[in-house]
Amino acid sequence: MGLTGGIGAGKSAAAARFAANGAVVIDSDRLAREVVEPGTPGLAEVVAAFGSGVLRDDGALDRPALGRIVFGDAAARKRLEGILHPLIQRRSAALASAAPAGAIIVNDIPLLVEGGVAAAYHLVVVVDAAPAVRVERLVRDRGMTTDDASARIAAQIDDATRRAAADVVLDNSGAPSALDSAADALWADRLVPFARNLAEDRPAAWAPDVVAYDPAWPAQFERLAARIRHRVGDRPIAHVGPTAIVGAAAPDVIGMSLTAGSASQVDDLRSPLGAAGFLPSAGGTYANADPGRPAEVRVLVG
Structure with missing residues (x-):
């Protein structure tokens, strides 16, 4: 840290x-x-x-x-x-x-x-x-x-x-x-x-509650996105999911999408995402290993 x-x-x-x-x-x-x-x-x-x-x-x-x-x-x-x-x-x-x-x-x-x-x-x-x-x-x-x-x-x-x-x-x-x-x-x-x-190559486990919209969510997304870009390079990262809807109550999980250049590059992102603290999770996503900030990334091909 x-x-x-x-x-x-x-x-x-x-x-x-x-x-x-x-x-x-x-x-x-x-x-x-x-x-x-x-x-x-x-x-x-x-x-x-x-x-x-x-x-x-x-x-x-x-x-x-x-x-x-x-x-x-x-x-x-x-x-x-x-x-x-x-x-x-x-x-x-x-x-x-x-x-x-x-x-x-x-x-x-x-x-x-x-x-x-x-x-x-x-x-x-x-x-x-x-x-x-x-x-x-x-x-x-x-x-x-x-x-x-x-x-x-x-x-x-x-x-x-x-x-x-x-x-x-x-x-x-x-x-x-x-x-x-x-x-x-x-x-x-x-x-x-x-x-x-x-160390054990696993994301944090969480069961987030639905909470009122938090004005800090966009800034939290930006910090997480910057951390990921530091490892994967300047790839498109978007804030997606319920926490991206301004004013709406949502499960307290920062959702992100990361765009890979091609299908062959998807697997190449596993190591740098791991270095950023995001590890393979259910449904093909990568989830944050930090128990204090639930967040997940879905890799898209675009």
């Missing part, structure tokens, strides 16, 4: 809780430090881009100096991200490949939404907290001034956009114990059975 959240929201605390439950956590912030350690090609690229003034006397990266260059300068920040992101992604992929079979891998990525990589994960979890709470934490825990903390929050993507990318939002506006309880429940009720279903 991908885990993200704005500065001061408590993403690291959630990652630590998932790790305590047994997750393999891949921390992008830590990797970002590793890829620019002294002697690395990454550090050489940063110096070439921003000058020797970003180095300390001992040859290590002077992070405050680099921060002064890129903070508030979108072009400079984009240039830095263009250097670091490919290096971080390669290192992250290597660590994920080395994880034990069946492991639940939590990718702790501060810029997951900004980087446009949400579709690469089976599930995206956003840790959220009210801006005033985040400012208070940054002042208390990181020694920032109120103005600096507010500026750092304002420089990031807005909270509504981050929440829109989320399959799950963990509210961390309250006590730390409340976040721990929410993370534990997500782990036990959704992540563990999701991982087990994937």
Whole structure:
């Protein structure tokens, strides 16, 4: 899964809780430090881009100096991200490949939404907290001034956009114990059975009730469709079935149709659909292995 959240929201605390439950956590912030350690090609690229003034006397990266260059300068920040992101992604992929079979891998990525990589994960979890709470934490825990903390929050993507990318939002506006309880429940009720279903090559079992129309259904379809396109390429995917009818009550199952180019390509889609979390089910459909979001895909030839 991908885990993200704005500065001061408590993403690291959630990652630590998932790790305590047994997750393999891949921390992008830590990797970002590793890829620019002294002697690395990454550090050489940063110096070439921003000058020797970003180095300390001992040859290590002077992070405050680099921060002064890129903070508030979108072009400079984009240039830095263009250097670091490919290096971080390669290192992250290597660590994920080395994880034990069946492991639940939590990718702790501060810029997951900004980087446009949400579709690469089976599930995206956003840790959220009210801006005033985040400012208070940054002042208390990181020694920032109120103005600096507010500026750092304002420089990031807005909270509504981050929440829109989320399959799950963990509210961390309250006590730390409340976040721990929410993370534990997500782990036990959704992540563990999701991982087990994937390992055993079976979709989740569900018996959805008929519910009132949910205005969130279209956005849920878009997230699922993006996840599938990430694996199968840019093929037509449509929202179909009862949940696609605006305003109508329906069984809470997101229905989708995926168009293959020819009959011979239908079987070729099984592996990429499996990588997206959709596994063969009854009636020739593929159903989501995620017990928290009933959804199914029917492959059509068009």
